[in-house]
Amino acid sequence: MTTYLLGIDLGGTNIKIGCFDTALKLIGKISVPTDAEMGPDFIVDKFYCASEELLKQNDLSLADVCAVGIGSPGSVNLTEGVVAAAPNLPLFKNVPLKEMASRRLGKPAILENDANAACWAEHIIGAGKGSDHMILLTLGTGIGGGIITDGRLIHGPSGGAAELGHLIIYPDGRLCGCGQNGCVEAYASANSTAARATETVRGGVRSSLETPLKEHGKITCKDVFQHAGHGDAVAKEVVEGTAKALALLCVQLANVTDPESIVFAGGMIAAGDALLGPIRRFYKQTIGHVFNKGSLEICFAALGEDAGIIGAASLALTACR
Amino acid sequence: MTTYLLGIDLGGTNIKIGCFDTALKLIGKISVPTDAEMGPDFIVDKFYCASEELLKQNDLSLADVCAVGIGSPGSVNLTEGVVAAAPNLPLFKNVPLKEMASRRLGKPAILENDANAACWAEHIIGAGKGSDHMILLTLGTGIGGGIITDGRLIHGPSGGAAELGHLIIYPDGRLCGCGQNGCVEAYASANSTAARATETVRGGVRSSLETPLKEHGKITCKDVFQHAGHGDAVAKEVVEGTAKALALLCVQLANVTDPESIVFAGGMIAAGDALLGPIRRFYKQTIGHVFNKGSLEICFAALGEDAGIIGAASLALTACR
Numbered sequence: 001m002t003t004y005l006l007g008i009d010l011g012g013t014n015i016k017i018g019c020f021d022t023a024l025k026l027i028g029k030i031s032v033p034t035d036a037e038m039g040p041d042f043i044v045d046k047f048y049c050a051s052e053e054l055l056k057q058n059d060l061s062l063a064d065v066c067a068v069g070i071g072s073p074g075s076v077n078l079t080e081g082v083v084a085a086a087p088n089l090p091l092f093k094n095v096p097l098k099e100m101a102s103r104r105l106g107k108p109a110i111l112e113n114d115a116n117a118a119c120w121a122e123h124i125i126g127a128g129k130g131s132d133h134m135i136l137l138t139l140g141t142g143i144g145g146g147i148i149t150d151g152r153l154i155h156g157p158s159g160g161a162a163e164l165g166h167l168i169i170y171p172d173g174r175l176c177g178c179g180q181n182g183c184v185e186a187y188a189s190a191n192s193t194a195a196r197a198t199e200t201v202r203g204g205v206r207s208s209l210e211t212p213l214k215e216h217g218k219i220t221c222k223d224v225f226q227h228a229g230h231g232d233a234v235a236k237e238v239v240e241g242t243a244k245a246l247a248l249l250c251v252q253l254a255n256v257t258d259p260e261s262i263v264f265a266g267g268m269i270a271a272g273d274a275l276l277g278p279i280r281r282f283y284k285q286t287i288g289h290v291f292n293k294g295s296l297e298i299c300f301a302a303l304g305e306d307a308g309i310i311g312a313a314s315l316a317l318t319a320c321r
Numbered sequence: 322m323t324t325y326l327l328g329i330d331l332g333g334t335n336i337k338i339g340c341f342d343t344a345l346k347l348i349g350k351i352s353v354p355t356d357a358e359m360g361p362d363f364i365v366d367k368f369y370c371a372s373e374e375l376l377k378q379n380d381l382s383l384a385d386v387c388a389v390g391i392g393s394p395g396s397v398n399l400t401e402g403v404v405a406a407a408p409n410l411p412l413f414k415n416v417p418l419k420e421m422a423s424r425r426l427g428k429p430a431i432l433e434n435d436a437n438a439a440c441w442a443e444h445i446i447g448a449g450k451g452s453d454h455m456i457l458l459t460l461g462t463g464i465g466g467g468i469i470t471d472g473r474l475i476h477g478p479s480g481g482a483a484e485l486g487h488l489i490i491y492p493d494g495r496l497c498g499c500g501q502n503g504c505v506e507a508y509a510s511a512n513s514t515a516a517r518a519t520e521t522v523r524g525g526v527r528s529s530l531e532t533p534l535k536e537h538g539k540i541t542c543k544d545v546f547q548h549a550g551h552g553d554a555v556a557k558e559v560v561e562g563t564a565k566a567l568a569l570l571c572v573q574l575a576n577v578t579d580p581e582s583i584v585f586a587g588g589m590i591a592a593g594d595a596l597l598g599p600i601r602r603f604y605k606q607t608i609g610h611v612f613n614k615g616s617l618e619i620c621f622a623a624l625g626e627d628a629g630i631i632g633a634a635s636l637a638l639t640a641c642r
Contacts, residue, residue, distance in 0.1 A: 074611075075612055075613070084612075084613065085611050085612060085613065087611050132478075133477055133478045147577070147578075149470075149475050149477070149482070150473070150475075152471070154470050154471075154578055155579075156454055156470070156578060156579025156580070157453075157454045157579065157581055158579070159579075160575075160579035160612055160613070160614060161470070161577065161578050161579040162577065162579075163576040163577075163579075163612055164576065164577065166576045166609060166612070167573050167576055167577070168490075168569060168572055168573065168607070169489075169492065170492065171490065171491065171569055171607075176609070177611070178609035178610075178611040178612060179609035179610040179611055180572070180607060180608065180609040181607075183609075248489060248492055251489055251501070252488050252489065252573060252577075253577070254481075255484040255485065255487045255488055256468070256482065256483065256484075256485065256488070256573075256574070256577050256578075257468075257475055257477060257482050257577075258476075258477025258478065258479070258480075258481035258482040258484075259477070260478055286489070286492075286501060286502075287501065288487060288497065288499035288500035288501040288504075289499075289500040290395075290406050290407075290408050290498070290499040290500055291395075291396050291405075291406060291481055291484055291487070291499060292396070292405065292406065292481070293481060
């Protein structure tokens with residue numbers, strides 16, 4: 001019986017794959033490192049091997065799978081199934097990922113921008129259920145976005161819409177992977193949050209974050225939130241900076257599409273209220289009083305870290321019919 | 322024969338009214354000061370008196386008019402025909418402008434955000450003709466915007482979308498009429514361009530702009546561009562600041578909806594290449610190289626200052642049918 005779907009969430013750091021039934025119930029999931037520096041062919045091989053492994057763990061095989069949905073970071077041309085460019089996958093330039101994955105797995109494949117896929121999942125069964133005007137922001141290696149207005153995802157003429165990590169919040173600020181200066185991604189992604197902490201500690205400011213830096217040679221975003229929770233001043237200031245950057249992004253977006261809700265997804269939301277609280281606080285402090293946008297709901301994805309694989313699977317569903 | 326339309330463009334400074342035939346050919350137009358401080362009733366009276374005057378000048382009367390379209394600044398609720406709020410019309414709070422105008426003029430009326438009306442005009446017969454993905458920015462007393470994606474105007478759930486003058490480009494920067502700090506409108510509208518020049522000259526920096534300040538008690542945006550054209554260093558720097566702010570706005574919007582073109586409209590475009598040239602230059606310098614957005618067309622409205630009244634009239638057309 002070919003009644004299962006695979007949803008693949010390709011990230012700059014990890015590839016997550018979920019196996020779902022056609023009611024989008026999660027059967028099982030797996031996560032493997034992306035090894036982005038190995039390039040597209042290697043990554044498509046990983047899709048295959050990790051899918052086989054996941055299916056085996058659940059007493060299934062590829063014969064049981066009807067279609068595969070892939071969420072990829074960067075500019076995705078839906079019609080052509082091509083990843084045009086992705087800052088966190090530097091070797092992906094006009095990669096026909098849909099066709100490559102379809103051939104390697106022997107299944108129909110659907111390719112969408114990863115954040116769009118997650119946004120659609122939250123719209124149909126998650127935090128944005130019932131709202132035709134919502135925005136999703138994924139906080140991971142980079143920052144991605146998906147925009148729904150009037151119940152439809154915005155793609156732009158060639159899939160370049162909703163690159164929401166690349167709104168400039170501090171002109172002439174930190175250099176971003178996209179080539180611009182001062183993007184919100186250069187401040188508030190997991191990588192940038194960790195980088196800002198590392199720079200401060202390396203700059204000689206005393207902090208309990210010296211310990212992970214000495215012990216593991218690096219500071220992670222998780223370290224930053226953990227040490228902020230324990231009262232470290234440097235970590236607290238870095239968290240405030242991340243929240244302020246994300247609040248500024250929310251203000252911009254409130255003034256562009258006027259969503260009813262902005263939903264945060266991705267690995268960083270594990271930080272919980274330590275992240276959501278200050279984002280809401282900075283948003284309220286910053287948003288203008290004239291346009292009555294103070295009531296915007298800022299919340300976390302209901303589907304948690306699974307939004308990406310659920311969204312990808314929901315797209316795969318369209319290829320089964 | 323009731324075969325004429327009135328298009329009213331309500332601005333913070335002037336009310337422009339155009340009389341059109343049903344093929345949207347302009348028959349005649351008139352401009353009167355808004356006197357915004359006099360409030361909604363007074364302004365609706367002006368709609369009536371100026372319309373009568375305009376029609377008389379063209380050997381017509383209200384009996385020849387089929388419907389009236391109104392473009393208003395601020396947040397407009399289309400369904401209810403209400404101006405919720407407008408920073409440049411401080412007395413407009415939840416004003417049922419559609420009904421008020423309809424009653425005073427004795428005609429069916431349609432109310433839309435002014436920039437949306439202008440955007441629609443440029444989309445159907447102007448600079449954005451043939452493009453389903455465009456953005457219009459009006460540069461006047463304030464900065465308004467209209468967004469078309471997939472051939473549709475974005476309104477948001479209650480008309481609060483496309484408040485594009487209120488994207489923050491310099492956090493903690495100049496105070497804007499909307500209550501936020503650092504909005505693009507606080508730097509690059511006609512009023513803010515004039516204000517920035519005035520502040521510099523009043524601050525004691527030598528400039529040929531001292532002359533209009535002494536002679537007329539103020540510096541206008543037109544003065545700034547004129548003196549920049551004659552080589553005045555202060556005026557040139559203010560113009561660069563305005564262009565840079567608008568270019569930053571274009572970068573933000575390119576990353577949100579990925580339009581094919583961004584069209585500038587409103588009184589300030591009379592400045593011509595002295596404004597358009599540096600906007601294009603700063604945009605190219607700022608936009609990231611990864612997402613292939615360097616080819617965005619940045620141009621002026623083909624319908625010039627008439628886009629507002631044409632757009633309003635095109636909406637009135639829908640009320641005639």
